[in-house]
Amino acid sequence: MTDTDIASVEALYDSTASSEAQSHAFRSSEIPVAVYGLGKMGLPLASVFAETSGNITGADVDPDVVETINNGNCHVKREPGLPELVDDLVDEQALQATTEPRNAADDASVHVIIVPTPITDEKEPDLAILDTVVEDIGNGLDPGDLVIVECTVPPQTTEKRVLPALEDASGLSLGDFGLAFCPERTSSGRALEDIRGAYPKVVGGVDNESTRAASLIYEQINEQGVLPVSDATTAEAVKVFEGLYRDVNIALANELATFTNELGIDVNEAIETANTQPFCDIHDPGPGVGGHCIPYYPYFLIKPFETESPLLETARDVNDLMPEFTVEKVREGLQADGKSLEDSTVAILGLTYRPGVEEIRASPSIAISELLDASGADVYGVDPMLDSVEEFALEQVPLSDLDEFPVDALILVTPHEDFGDINWDDIHRNYNSLSVVIDGRQTLEDDLELCKYTIGGGYSE
Ligand SMILES: NC(=O)c1ccc[n+]([C@@H]2O[C@H](COP(=O)([O-])OP(=O)(O)OC[C@H]3O[C@@H](n4cnc5c(N)ncnc54)[C@H](O)[C@@H]3O)[C@@H](O)[C@H]2O)c1
Numbered sequence: 001m002t003d004t005d006i007a008s009v010e011a012l013y014d015s016t017a018s019s020e021a022q023s024h025a026f027r028s029s030e031i032p033v034a035v036y037g038l039g040k041m042g043l044p045l046a047s048v049f050a051e052t053s054g055n056i057t058g059a060d061v062d063p064d065v066v067e068t069i070n071n072g073n074c075h076v077k078r079e080p081g082l083p084e085l086v087d088d089l090v091d092e093q094a095l096q097a098t099t100e101p102r103n104a105a106d107d108a109s110v111h112v113i114i115v116p117t118p119i120t121d122e123k124e125p126d127l128a129i130l131d132t133v134v135e136d137i138g139n140g141l142d143p144g145d146l147v148i149v150e151c152t153v154p155p156q157t158t159e160k161r162v163l164p165a166l167e168d169a170s171g172l173s174l175g176d177f178g179l180a181f182c183p184e185r186t187s188s189g190r191a192l193e194d195i196r197g198a199y200p201k202v203v204g205g206v207d208n209e210s211t212r213a214a215s216l217i218y219e220q221i222n223e224q225g226v227l228p229v230s231d232a233t234t235a236e237a238v239k240v241f242e243g244l245y246r247d248v249n250i251a252l253a254n255e256l257a258t259f260t261n262e263l264g265i266d267v268n269e270a271i272e273t274a275n276t277q278p279f280c281d282i283h284d285p286g287p288g289v290g291g292h293c294i295p296y297y298p299y300f301l302i303k304p305f306e307t308e309s310p311l312l313e314t315a316r317d318v319n320d321l322m323p324e325f326t327v328e329k330v331r332e333g334l335q336a337d338g339k340s341l342e343d344s345t346v347a348i349l350g351l352t353y354r355p356g357v358e359e360i361r362a363s364p365s366i367a368i369s370e371l372l373d374a375s376g377a378d379v380y381g382v383d384p385m386l387d388s389v390e391e392f393a394l395e396q397v398p399l400s401d402l403d404e405f406p407v408d409a410l411i412l413v414t415p416h417e418d419f420g421d422i423n424w425d426d427i428h429r430n431y432n433s434l435s436v437v438i439d440g441r442q443t444l445e446d447d448l449e450l451c452k453y454t455i456g457g458g459y460s461e
């Protein structure tokens with residue numbers, strides 16, 4: 001590798017330098033990278049890029065996020081290793097944050113997009129944030145630049161929406177710059193482990209050179225290497241299909257759980273036993289499906305395309321009915337104790353969509369609180385991760401105060417680690433008004449001295 005070879009590498013797309021020289025340049029901070037979106041996924045991603053490349057600018061529109069990071073602090077909770085890593089990287093000036101995505105775009109030659117891609121109230125994919133970031137990047141795009149979309153989008157978005165927008169904003173054409181879709185497949189709570197290489201990185205370029213350049217980057221980032229696929233749309237489909245598989249299989253588990261009473265069995269036991277067969281992977285029933293991934297992704301196929309999708313839509317309907325199923329079990333448990341739901345006090349334990357993640361989008365507890373409130377019950381919520389509960393129809397109380405209320409029913413929707421310390425015998429003794437506990441996530445012991453209904457498991461004897 002000659003000095004000229006190394007000195008010439010300031011950008012990767014269509015570079016004439018050797019792959020070795022390009023890789024060396026990336027690892028030697030010669031290739032400025034911008035990461036757009038510094039949230040639950042963006043900050044871990046920017047940090048892993050920074051620990052590898054040493055020259056990362058994160059762009060986020062939230063000034064509090066940017067200030068927190070530039071102070072060496074971490075706003076993303078419960079990501080093992082992330083706070084220490086962010087502190088070190090900012091200290092070493094390998095990572096910096098800005099509220100100016102446009103300025104970041106001017107300076108960078110690799111652009112990684114990981115901003116929210118939600119759905120609208122009409123359940124249409126909402127790509128407005130993506131469009132804004134693409135516009136910022138387009139206005140700062142230079143020949144040789146590579147744009148990577150990591151946020152989850154409907155198939156064909158990269159090729160048919162992002163590419164023309166970049167060309168319009170920059171005046172450049174594909175071939176002057178590169179574009180690839182490389183999905184973020186990690187889960188909150190294990191982001192660093194996953195991004196560093198729990199499994200290979202899927203890479204799909206809009207042209208072969210984009211696939212090559214993106215693969216060179218992720219070979220440096222991901223210990224498991226890369227999985228190049230035919231094109232960007234295939235890579236987008238990989239990510240969406242993973243989520244659809246999960247939503248449909250959770251719906252199967254939920255529908256099976258509704259058979260519990262009529263079959264007179266513990267459906268969870270049957271599911272667990274069925275799953276001992278290697279070709280069976282029935283998921284876990286529960287009070288609903290939350291987050292801004294699994295309940296959203298089906299609409300990335302259902303809405304934009306003409307092809308009928310009865311299974312995807314039915315699965316969504318089944319999962320969206322689980323909050324109602326859960327409230328009916330509360331009503332049933334209270335009636336068995338001579339109480340009406342409208343005259344009762346109900347407490348929901350766990351408001352975020354899953355344990356340990358500070359995210360409430362599509363959380364089952366939102367729908368459950370609204371159904372209980374509409375039925376006239378007094379509703380309280382306990383969640384140690386949340387400071388605000390304005391999206392819920394309930395009053396937030398600390399767990400320690402809950403025994404001061406005449407709680408008639410408890411619903412364990414999201415079993416946070418903090419709930420592991422609950423002494424359920426104390427609950428039985430102190431909550432003398434308690435008629436029923438709904439175990440939403442097969443978390444509670446079977447031998448509790450109280451009336452317990454487990455979703456998928458039925459009533460405890
Ligand atoms: N959360 C997950 O488990 C997960 C896993 C894989 C993929 N994803 C995908 O990653 C993407 C981001 O998810 P997340 O969980 O990090 O979201 P998040 O809500 O935690 O963070 C998004 C960040 O983007 C910032 N932002 C909003 N508009 C912006 C703009 N115009 N320019 C720059 N920054 C902007 C927000 O301020 C926020 O800090 C989504 O597409 C999601 O589908 C999420």
Ligand SMILES: CC(=O)N[C@@H]1[C@@H](OP(=O)(O)OP(=O)(O)OC[C@H]2O[C@@H](n3ccc(=O)[nH]c3=O)[C@H](O)[C@@H]2O)O[C@H](CO)[C@@H](O)[C@@H]1O
Nearest residue numbers: 185186187242243246250283284286289290291293294353
């Ligand atoms: C394909 C896949 O695995 N994707 C994961 C998923 O991660 P997530 O953070 O969205 O969380 P999940 O674990 O999927 O839960 C979602 C909701 O479903 C409920 N649930 C779950 C399992 C079950 O058997 N029964 C249930 O009822 C649970 O309580 C919660 O409300 O999407 C991320 C972004 O795409 C991925 O990166 C990540 O790999």
